[in-house]
Amino acid sequence: MQAIPIIFEDDNVLIVNKPVGIAMHDAVDENGIDKEGNETITPCENLGSTAQTGSRTDGLVTLLKKQLTLEELHLCHRLDTGTSGCLCLAKNSQTAAEIGALFSSRRVNKYYLALSAQKPKKKQGLIIGDMKNRRGGQRILLKTQENPAITQFFSNAAKPGTRGFIVKPHSGKTHQIRVALKSIGAPILGDTLYGGDSSDRLYLHAWHLRIPLSSGELAVTAPFDTGKVINEEDVQTWYNGLNAPDDYPWPALPARFLATL
Secondary structure, X not given: OOOOOEEEEOOOEEEEEEOOOOOOOOEEEOOOOOOOOOOOOOOOEXXXXXXXXXXXXXXXHHHHHHHHOOOOOEEOOOOOOOOEEEEEEEOOHHHHHHHHHHHHOOOOEEEEEEEEOOOOOOOEEEEEEOEEEOHHHOEEEOOOOOOOEEEEEEEEEEEOOEEEEEEEEOOOOOOHXXXXXXXXXXXXXXXXXXXXXXXXXOOEEEEEEEEEEOOEEEEEEOOOOOXXXXXXXXXXXXXXXXXXXXXXXXXXXXXXXXXOO
């Protein structure tokens, strides 16, 4: 397997451009099958190797420990197996605790890119609602707003028949962006779990991450460069023409929602 690309590294923090198809956890079962999209993880949990009780597939943390010859590595958040992009890990428990608190208090800014083969009901805006688990690993968006998933987005044409999205999630619910885009009629390309058109990958990418560490703010961007569609000429024109994420006119959230974050 090729080395996992490193975006940033110092004595305390490691940020990688997670490849498509690598799960957070080691997968061990009689078939060696990872359950796509159903991983659960405690923020900044220290993940070690699991027992050899069946066929095993190394997860991202195990792979990185081997690649960088590290004994200790803490996963500070998670991405679905099919999602690529910025993923932050800590090299010690003190940094893990700090970053974990920043994620828990919603002080980390995250921006994603996505492609859809379907036209959204609206070109930009706010998607908000509680999320409910369904059978088969799916989630659905509800009209209630007791503990809502909150997602903002802008979109425009990436090429004829394909819409490009820049997405800013304000909460960290499982499958949040996938469910949000499905709810406006534009499931992500390759996301067949939520009705997206079949493709060579799930076209969801964790593009930019900004973490206000006590030692100084850390801002990183992960290139979105894997997949047949993202490398098509028209889509590359869209991608290369994107503004920096903070340059978009993100509206302030209504005050009634700020208390839920």
